[in-house]
Amino acid sequence: MIDSYLRQSALDHLGLAGRTSEEPEKAAVRLGEKLLPAAVNLRGDVADPAFVAALREALGVEPPSAPNTVATNGEVALLWLGPDEWLALQHGAAPEAEAQMAAKLRDALGDLHAATTEVGEQYVCIHLAGPKAREVIEKGCPLDLHPRAFGGVGHCAQSHLSKATILLHQVSPGEDGEPAFDLYTRRSFADYLWRWLEDAAGEYGVAIVAP
Amino acid sequence: MTPRYSVFSLLRNALSYHENWQQAWRSPEPKARYDVIIVGGGGHGLATAYYLAKLHGIKSIAVVERGWLGGGNTGRNTTIVRSNYLWDQSAALYEHAMKLWEGLSQDLNYNVMFSQRGVLNLAHNQHDLRETLRRVNANRLNGIDSEFLNAQQVKEMVPIIDLREGGRYPVLGASLQRRGGTARHDAVAWGYARGADALGVDIIQECAVNGFRIENGKVTGVETSKGLIEADKVGVVTAGHSSVMANMAGFRLPVQSVPLQALVSEPVKPIIDTVVMSGAVHAYVSQSDKGELVIGAGVDGYIGYGQRGSMQVTEETLAAICELFPLFRRMRMLRQWGGIVDVCPDASPILSKTPVQNLYLNCGWGTGGFKATPGSGWAFAHTIAKDEPHELNAAFTLDRFRTGFLIDEHGAAAVAH
Amino acid sequence: MSGYRLSSGGQIDRARPLSFAFDGKRYQGYAGDTLASALLANGVDLFGRSFKYHRPRGLFSAGVEEPNALVTLRSGARAEPNTRATVVELYDGLEASSQNRWPSLAFDVMAMNQLAGPLFSAGFYYKTFMGPTRKAWMLYEYFIRKAAGLGAGTLLPDPDRYEEMNAFCDVLVVGAGPAGLMAATAAASSGARVILADEQSALGGNLRGSASAQENLAGLAALDNVTLLARTTVYGYYDDNTLGAVERVADHVAAPAEGQPRERHWTIRAKQVVLATGAIERPIIFGDNDKPGVMLADAGRLYVERHGVAPGRRVAVFANNDGAYRSVAALTTAGVAVSAIVDARREIGAEAQAIAAASGAELLLGQVVTRALGGQRLSGIEVAAFDPVQGARDGAQRQISADCLLVSGGWTPTIHLASQAGGPARWDDSLTAFLPGEASQPWRAAGACQGTLDSAACFAEGAQAGAEAARACGLSPNPVSLPGAKTEPLADVPLPVWDARPPHGKGKAFVDLQHDVTASDISLAHREGFRSVEHLKRYTTLGMATDQGKTSNVTGLALMARERKLSIPEVGTTRFRPPYTPVSLGALAGQARGSHFRPTRRTAMHDWHVENGAEMQAAGLWLRPRIYAQGSETVEQAYSREARQVRASVGMVDVSTLGKIDVQGLDAAEFLNRVYSNGFLKLPEGKARYGLMLREDGFLWDDGTTWRLSETQFLMTTTTANAAPVLSQLEFLLAAVWPELKVAVTSVTEQWAGMAVSGPKSREVLASVLDDLDMSNEALPFMGVRKGHLNGLPVLVARLSFSGELAYEVYCGAHHGEAVWSRILEAGKPFGMIPYGVEALGTLRIEKGHVAGPELDGRTTAEDLGLAGMTSRKKHYIGSSMLKREGLTDPARLKLVGFVSADGGKIRAGAHLVAANDTSSPPRSLGHITSTTYSPALEKYIALGLLEDGPERVGEKLVATYPLKNIDVDVEVVSSHFFDPEGSRMHV
């Protein structure tokens, strides 16, 4: 039934699909949107085995307790947001996935003191890759993205890029000199942030891709 | 007897190669006691001493200053003068200051270069417009000159402004106070100092106050780096350091001392003839007589006595300024500095008696102190001389935070300067 | 005409001639020239006019310290006034013009100021221009402003772009001279992340072009842990080792390439910093020392060695230290005649003597230059015997002809950054200079900036500083080999000579060339009591010019010390503030330009609104539909139509911008009960309640409805403006005040798209699109909340009314916002359903007397707004304790009432209320109009306002006065509930 409706990303109006580049490898920065991830915000006590077990049962992943790290089973990723907070993320899932994930979690958590909130529809995921991807982010974000400081793949951090709050997740190491990041922002800021990124990448050469 | 300044005295002295000018003020050693000691040798403190001597016939007055006079916020502000405040009490106080400004150079026989070039407060959205119109009408009902300009009229008055039609922060209009403008900040301190000195006030620089002598609830003297100085009455006018002083006197204040930054550009030929302020984007600009663009920023969001603030605050201010005046991008920042401003929760000052008898407090001017200098000194002098506030400052008590009679000047006064 | 291009030498590319223009006249230079060197090579000696006296001025230096040679570079939108010709890299087609002169540089009418010179003493303007009338100053000011101000800024918007970069490193090295190069090399050897920045067009400083520097730089460039930044000025040292730098990416070309920024602003966060910022030569002052042709000695050397330009044909040298002899040697090597060397010292070292002898110049020891001769340029100098104690002697002056005088008064270490991040500068008596004080942040200085002028020593110091910095980062540097540099026998220890004038010397002696501050101005400042350094600067404007006193501050201090009979350190030094050299405002503003300045937040239905004719209006960062104008409708016509249609049938408004907070946990109800002024404990599941939030001081803060979705879960809504502040406040209360409460709050503002469906037909419309909800009054009563589906899509439906009509709020997942919005409108077609904007939203709520932003302005209490009933007496909550203070219960407080105009005419927002019989002028304000609208329901203008004893005045006739336009409207005070006060319509 839902399919009878149009699910719209907050970047829909930019018609990115129609602007994808023929030869992205020529650009130093590749920009694209990873459409409509499912996401559930989780609160709970990682020191409580029952909480950890519930997440393992519902998602097949345990919440990472190390700050700014990501645990994943290839399908669902748990991004650390705070000492008692995580974001459960799933890309390329069916529209119902988010509600189902949340339901599974609520069942598993039972009456533990924990909170489960569906938040996928307030995020937009922008994917940046390429030899200059890091520089583009560093133009507006006060995070040190050098592998030595950021930690490389499997690490995430919340910060701001220019005037928008972001959640940054490094998804490719870039030993090949081509690191890749998933950058999450609130949907109302997506248009602003996309334009900012495309403009900031301009001096290096930018290609729009469908990641 | 201090000789008068005039073009003739200038000519006369020119002929003698300026060898015969007298010092603008003496540098006396402190006496053992004074009738009144003013702590703080900034504009407000010196003005207080001047009016105490001039209007209240008090003979024995000292101003003690820890550094050099005028070295605090008096010498660090962006010199804007206006009186178009929202509430009756504020309007009355600032308008009284405005009237004193209008004759100050002549009164002090010192050119403070009070330039009534007009002050514009821009409105960028419907909310701004509503508040602006309310304030303009309130000003008029308080007998304060206040006009409203639509976008086109703003453009005519400030041709270099970008109205940003359709932009994020379009200029929809502005309030204008033509009698507002700027003055030469150092000259205000020096003029009051010279005037007070001529009336016998001892101005004691490089004299830090380390404590107050308080005997059964009554202040009787000031402990300074030059020893104890006794006094019947003590007025504290130390802006950012008010809490430090209050702490020495044994009470606390509803005040936070935060960094406020400003900067000037290299001098260029006249390019903007009025003062332009924007509350929505926290920026204000005018051009000094020397040709420097004088730009003020918002305050930092934390307590700081370092007379410096964060880079990001300056960057945000300049982004705003360059949006309104895109042609400023190629001009250059020449100097950048910070002051320590004492901010009250209701963005209004405290001009009041204190829990300590005969100890009086003048603080909380936040980012708006300079424009009030003459009125503040005038009213504070009255409060000290009569041991009770003048009706102009009756509402600006320390007690209002208990009673709830706040004078909330947030927002409606644009950037609260 | 005295400067000329040497037939060989210099680091210029003679194969690449460049054509350029100064004041419209075309010249030729070479790649590697600066504008200054190229003009000098073309024999130009008049570069500018001074600020106050408009005296002719020539080239004084070869770097950023230049006080005289300020030009306007480029033209049109890219014109840059006050640009130092000495730092402008020459490019083909460069255009520059002189400033502050009229009609021409050679003939400047304002030079008349010199006649009035005696009047223009320091601070003269404070002493006059005070009459005849109070307003007279405005007239004087007009002319003073015109006369002041150096160059003219462009009037066109800057076409160039500026970029920012956040950079992190282990070691930042500022300055790429001998010390800096070695520091970077040593630090990099440890694998540290190193940034090496230098303001010049190429790295190397004094070693520029040398083989050792090239080798060194090549080595560094090859390392991926090293970033080399030429043309980059580190201008400011901020807290926590954050430094600001500006990279001039494209200032050395006519215009930036496509997409290329003109400048890039770097915010560098370094673990350790090495300051290798060098030193700047300073002059000795004497009579008419501002004559074109008088130049710093080292500048003369640089023009010869770097640009292959001779500064003059008959060059004289005036020194008090050996430094100047490097210049003599350079000139001799290049075949430039040095006619005389005047040295204040009675003896000089063997090396210096050898250089002097080799130059063939007459060597005058124990003598000084007392005066410069000539008209618009130097023609000669007067020389007199000098005694270290008495100074120069009056009497028999010998004259020596010269067209260029190279002056060296010793070196002033560049301690600006050190001073910004450290304690007071340290005075060194042997160097007669200030050195860096104690570091208050992790930096170390190396080389000339801490008084080490010998190259070999600079190499060693640099290497050591770099290694120490790396170690401080926990890394282990390797030893580096130092370039072979012979320790120079030249000693730079100067004989203290500041003012070489004899007691009755002639001519003005300039301390600050750009601001025309003379030695006698400093005496005057002292005489009048302006003796502290800050007073001296502010009264005389010494060091306040665009060169920030780089060549004048120390001399000024020395002269004040002489007046006060104190030592220089006793007089003190001024603290340096950023920037080291002026920084363009554009670079600091960076990318925050146009649509990047502030975000524009868009709701899920944004595009629909725009496509359907909405006029969008800012609400904070959001854009919301104001009206959906049809044809040529005015705003008033549009909102009236929209509001009318809502009451007549049904309409829908986008309320997505309201803050939404998911409140979960066992103690959720208890928590809400403490933050709202009204009760929430007993709110049943499936019900919503309107709540008030107070500030701790008792004033109203925010309002909204909160929906109980389950025993332990609530959905709180806030006003658009307070969405973020309320969330922060809730988080704060849970973290700091009631940590024991088991509650979690999460923002879901953007998870949900929200739309309010209002009007008598709203039930029918929704019933027709919702799959599974019984919309009957029984099943979904007023304030009821239900979960349902719309074509299978989960939605939340709450029966709330802000308009006084039967109304519902429908929330759906944001991805479907536009789809659901259009689907509901489609279903509403048969009823003539319309979208409405915030204007009509306002009209509807004003007709009902509901308060909003204009009334909730942070200055009102619940009682003021007739909401006292919502402040519980039975419980404690945030704000309850201070609610009853006299200031908040004062009967004289302004209270909310309604107003209707007597003749149905317009009541303006911002109008003030005065008594009808108040004849005083101006009349006393009894309050003001907060919200106003034309009411289609009542078919007249109505308004809400705050009025002294408002409720007691209902029925009274007042005047709504609008002094701005001299409009007075007779109004009647009425209840704020204009329409359907019983609320019958929304309960159907």
Place this chain on the structure above:
Amino acid sequence: MLQITCPHCGARAESEFHNGGEAHIERPKDPAALTDAEWAEFVFLRDNPKGLLLERWNHTQGCRRWFNVARDTVTYEILAVYPMGSQPPALDPRRYV
């Protein structure tokens, strides 16, 4: 530009944080027992010291957690970071005049 070490996320730029004013201001446990003056003291009166200040910060652009910071208000040096609800570490109570 301060670098503040969030106890959870590590050292971050000042622009990610929001200052929440003086720390250890205990909200009265028995609200009814206080006079207006005592309430005014709790709500408005602050030490505003020139020197060592214990204050609250929120990592608004990061983990959104509140924490306490001991900072020198003259040098802006951060002397300690410690969690909400815990007592400040022993520090030399710097005061400048």
